[in-house]
Amino acid sequence: MKKSHWLTALITGVALATLLVGCGSKGSASSSGSQTLNLTEELDPTTLDVNDMRNSNEADILSEVQEGLTTIESKNGKDKVVLTGAKSYTKSADGLTYTFKLRNAKWSDGKKVTAQQYVDSFRRLLKKENAFSQATGAYFIKGAEAYNTGKGSAEDLGVKALNAKTLQVQLAYAYPSLLSDFASVIYYPVRLDKINKVGNKKWKTDVKDQVFNGPFKLTSWKKNDKITLKKNNTYWNAKKVKLQTVTYTTTNKPSTVLSLMQSGQLDALSASGKQISDFNKLAKSNKLVSRKQDGSGTTVLIMNQHNGGTQGLFKNTKVREAVSLSINRQSYNKAVNDGKDQPTYTMVPQSMNVGSTNYGEYVGNPLKDLQAQYNTKAKRQALLKEGLKELGKSTDLSKLNFVYLTVDDDDTGTWLKQELDQQLGVKVTIKTAPDVPSFVKSRNDNQYDLLDNGWSGSADPNSYLSLWDSNNGFQQFFGGYNSKTFDDLDAKLNANLSTKERLALYKQLETQLVAKDFGVVPLTNSQSRLYINKSVKNLQSTVFGATFNYTYASKE
Numbered sequence: 001m002k003k004s005h006w007l008t009a010l011i012t013g014v015a016l017a018t019l020l021v022g023c024g025s026k027g028s029a030s031s032s033g034s035q036t037l038n039l040t041e042e043l044d045p046t047t048l049d050v051n052d053m054r055n056s057n058e059a060d061i062l063s064e065v066q067e068g069l070t071t072i073e074s075k076n077g078k079d080k081v082v083l084t085g086a087k088s089y090t091k092s093a094d095g096l097t098y099t100f101k102l103r104n105a106k107w108s109d110g111k112k113v114t115a116q117q118y119v120d121s122f123r124r125l126l127k128k129e130n131a132f133s134q135a136t137g138a139y140f141i142k143g144a145e146a147y148n149t150g151k152g153s154a155e156d157l158g159v160k161a162l163n164a165k166t167l168q169v170q171l172a173y174a175y176p177s178l179l180s181d182f183a184s185v186i187y188y189p190v191r192l193d194k195i196n197k198v199g200n201k202k203w204k205t206d207v208k209d210q211v212f213n214g215p216f217k218l219t220s221w222k223k224n225d226k227i228t229l230k231k232n233n234t235y236w237n238a239k240k241v242k243l244q245t246v247t248y249t250t251t252n253k254p255s256t257v258l259s260l261m262q263s264g265q266l267d268a269l270s271a272s273g274k275q276i277s278d279f280n281k282l283a284k285s286n287k288l289v290s291r292k293q294d295g296s297g298t299t300v301l302i303m304n305q306h307n308g309g310t311q312g313l314f315k316n317t318k319v320r321e322a323v324s325l326s327i328n329r330q331s332y333n334k335a336v337n338d339g340k341d342q343p344t345y346t347m348v349p350q351s352m353n354v355g356s357t358n359y360g361e362y363v364g365n366p367l368k369d370l371q372a373q374y375n376t377k378a379k380r381q382a383l384l385k386e387g388l389k390e391l392g393k394s395t396d397l398s399k400l401n402f403v404y405l406t407v408d409d410d411d412t413g414t415w416l417k418q419e420l421d422q423q424l425g426v427k428v429t430i431k432t433a434p435d436v437p438s439f440v441k442s443r444n445d446n447q448y449d450l451l452d453n454g455w456s457g458s459a460d461p462n463s464y465l466s467l468w469d470s471n472n473g474f475q476q477f478f479g480g481y482n483s484k485t486f487d488d489l490d491a492k493l494n495a496n497l498s499t500k501e502r503l504a505l506y507k508q509l510e511t512q513l514v515a516k517d518f519g520v521v522p523l524t525n526s527q528s529r530l531y532i533n534k535s536v537k538n539l540q541s542t543v544f545g546a547t548f549n550y551t552y553a554s555k556e
Contacts, residue, residue, distance in 0.1 A: 035555050036245040037536065038267045039548065042252040043436075044223055049204040050188040051125040051132050054474075056456065056547065059185050061248065063546045065229060067214040068188040069100055069118070069167075070179050072545030077291075079459065079542050081179045085113065085189070085213075086167075095174035096142075100167040105236040107191065108212040115161035117189035122159040123147075125186055133473035134186050136466060139494060140175040149471075173496045177460035183545065184458065189213065215241045215551045224250055242554035252408075261531070267555075268539055269531040270547050273337035274411075276529050288531045294351050295526025296544050297456040298344065298464065301327065301416075302520065306480035309449035310403045311393070314479075318387030320518035323402075323450075325367065325374045325383070326423035333524050335415040341524035346510050347468070348461040349525045354506070355499040359461060363507045366515035380424055401427045405448035407439040408432070412452045443477075452523070453478060459544045461502075462493055465509045468519060481519035486512045 041057040050066055053059055063071070069086040072079050083089070086100040105113040126135050126148045139145045141159060146152025158170030171178070181187070191211055195203050203209045207221050215235045220228040229246040232238065251257060258278055260266050264287065271279045272295070283290040303323065308315035329343035344350055345367050350360025365371075374380050385395040402420065404413045413430040420426045431448065433439035442448060455478075457463030467474055469490045470482040489509050493502065513519045530541050535556050540549040 035243050036247065037243050037539075037550055037553060037555065038247050038249070038265070040249045040251055040257065040266075041227075042250070044221075044227075044250055047204045048207075048210055048218070049200075050185045050190060051121060051130070052204065053185040054133055060546045060548070061218070061227065061229070062185045062188070063214070063549075064216050064246070064551065065210075065212045065214045065218050065232070066185065066188045067105070067235075068182055068185070070183045071549070071551075072180065072183045072542045073549060074540040074542045074545075079180075079544055081183060096171045098169045098171075098178065099162070100169070102165045102167065103236050104165075105213055106234045108217045108232050108234050110234060111191075111211075112164070113189060113213050114164045115167040116164070117191060118167050118187075119159050119161050120192050121188060121190040123154045123157060124190060124192075126157065127154070131473065132186075134184075136469065136472050137181075137184075137186070137463065140171055140173065140178070140181075142170040142172045144172070145494075173494060177458060180459050180544065181463075216243075216246060226250065240552055242552070243550060246550065264533075266531075267533050267536050268548060270528050270541065271531060272526055272528040273340050276340050277338055279529070279531050283531060287534060289534055290529060290531050293528045293530050293541055294349075294543050295341075295456075295528050296349060297454050297526035298347055298349060299341070299452060299454040299523045299526070300347070300478075300520045301523060302451050302453050302479040303518075304446055304449050304479055305482070305519070307446045310447065311400070311449070313388070313391065313393065313400075314449060316387040316391050317518060318383055318390065320387075321370070322374075322380050322384035322387065322424060323420070324514075324518045324521045325370060326380055326420055327521055327523070328419065328423070329523055331419065332412075332415060336411045337524060341527050344522045344525045345514065347455075347513060347520065347522055348464045348506065348510065351525065352459065352461060354461060354503055357499070357503060359506070362503055363510050366511045370515060377423055377425065384424060384426075397425050401429055402449040403429050403431050403447070405431050405433070405439065405442055405451045407436060410452075416450065454526075456526075457544075461506045462490075465506065465513070466490055466493075468509075468513050479520065481513070481517070483512065483517050483519065486517065486519075 041060065043057055045058040045061060046055060047058060050062055053062060067085050070081050071084045073082050085102060085105060087103045089098055089100045091098050102113065102115060107113060124130060125132055126138060126144050128148055128150045135148050143152050143156040143158050147154060147157050160168045162168050194209060194211055198209050207218055210218060212232055215232055216229040217232040219230045227248040231241055231244050235241060254275060261269060261279065261282055269279060282288060303314045303320050305314055313319045333339055333341050333343045342350065345365040346363055348359055352359040374383055381397060388395050404416055406413050417428040417430060420428050433442055455464060455467055466472060467478065468481050469487050475481060486509065489505060489512060493505055514522060532539055537554050537556060539553040541547065542549060
């Protein structure tokens with residue numbers, strides 16, 4: 001069976017890493033001297049709109065055909081923020097005002113990239129009527145929350161074009177992660193003349209209506225088949241871009257990818273879980289370079305809190321608590337990921353550092369005491385029955401049947417069915433949608449109790465925690481968690497705080513989400529391994545950026 005690790009995320013509109021990267025046309029990967037890089041994505045992008053980017057496959061492509069103020073590169077295995085669209089910047093003494101000087105960059109149609117196009121992007125991202133899912137992530141900008149909630153104006157937004165090449169950004173509070181956050185596609189400049197000419201809906205997916213300011217331009221998109229990028233000769237640093245073509249083949253079948261890798265037709269692959277064992281064997285052929293890569297993703301089990309699920313049960317805190325305490329993360333990791341990922345009890349990746357403090361060590365396991373308290377099946381069943389009583393439901397557990405929704409054969413569902421039977425005495429029915437549209441309809445109609453999903457944020461813990469704020473547009477895909485206590489704690493982060501104060505709030509937020517409200521069940525943090533053809537040079541992979549950064553890669 002296939003491990004549908006984050007496929008749910010990719011089709012629901014959340015920013016998550018795809019499982020497999022790296023295949024192309026037959027024979028091209030191994031052809032010496034060809035400056036064509038062949039990669040793959042599980043699914044087609046849902047949009048080419050930078051402000052509406054939600055999925056990792058979109059980020060992978062848009063981060064190479066478009067460009068913002070900064071980008072994330074990898075140096076000695078660590079992420080490094082570098083200036084791209086900006087050639088320099090200054091920061092005020094209080095840390096609240098950044099002034100960026102832009103490069104002499106052009107779009108693929110020859111027009112200049114201007115500061116006003118960045119202003120247009122920020123205003124468009126935050127315009128309430130556009131309802132972009134990631135808008136709340138920009139609330140560190142002065143006036144952003146007021147504008148996004150309809151209480152302020154675009155003119156009051158703290159992003160100004162001082163002249164054609166000077167962009168000023170004023171913050172609501174000092175935000176240490178500003179430069180790394182600005183590497184996100186959602187903050188890239190936009191061309192309103194192009195968008196307004198054809199309308200938002202058409203522009204989002206029509207290649208011919210697009211213009212590009214990145215190192216490559218998208219020239220062809222055949223749905224469910226192939227996406228082709230060509231070198232953008234108007235790019236400001238085009239002389240250092242060696243690749244002429246990048247092709248993405250769309251396939252969600254690991255067996256196909258494995259076959260292509262075995263035949264030497266892949267240029268690069270990012271594998272995780274059980275896939276690693278298969279590709280390790282191929283790495284011994286001495287044709288591949290292999291290295292470990294920490295991931296930025298957290299896999300989670302979603303519990304339907306919109307309407308409580310198929311029987312209305314998951315509105316109750318004790319029901320969710322009983323389920324959460326019945327999940328053995330180590331068992332899950334072994335069964336679904338072949339033990340290759342890192343079991344976790346927190347939403348934020350444990351490996352993340354906040355200043356000099358390791359997040360995982362600081363926060364620990366918020367469920368530790370409760371796990372000790374409810375350490376038997378009988379105790380967890382008693383807790384579940386308390387929740388059922390509060391709902392006025394029968395406490396006959398034999399009548400319970402949780403529906404796990406998926407879109408493909410799924411190791412998670414198989415494992416979950418066995419786990420909840422053994423640990424809680426509850427039946428699980430796996431509801432497999434025949435296709436993506438059917439899955440989306442069932443999810444949107446709340447015809448499920450449980451599903452797995454995941455999230456990959458930036459190098460700031462709040463990019464993971466603010467996901468669970470009830471005002472976040474992504475909650476429609478993540479079970480509908482809604483807690484005033486959590487929202488109030490999250491709001492406290494929107495202030496000038498010391499690292500110590502931020503860490504304390506992060507810990508409170510994790511505890512509220514995971515161990516008081518039981519709003520989600522964190523399962524694992526991703527740990528991947530890269531497999532790169534030896535003919536490919538300078539292909540980078542970052543923790544908090546796109547799957548691969550190939551701007552200055554080349555083939556030998």
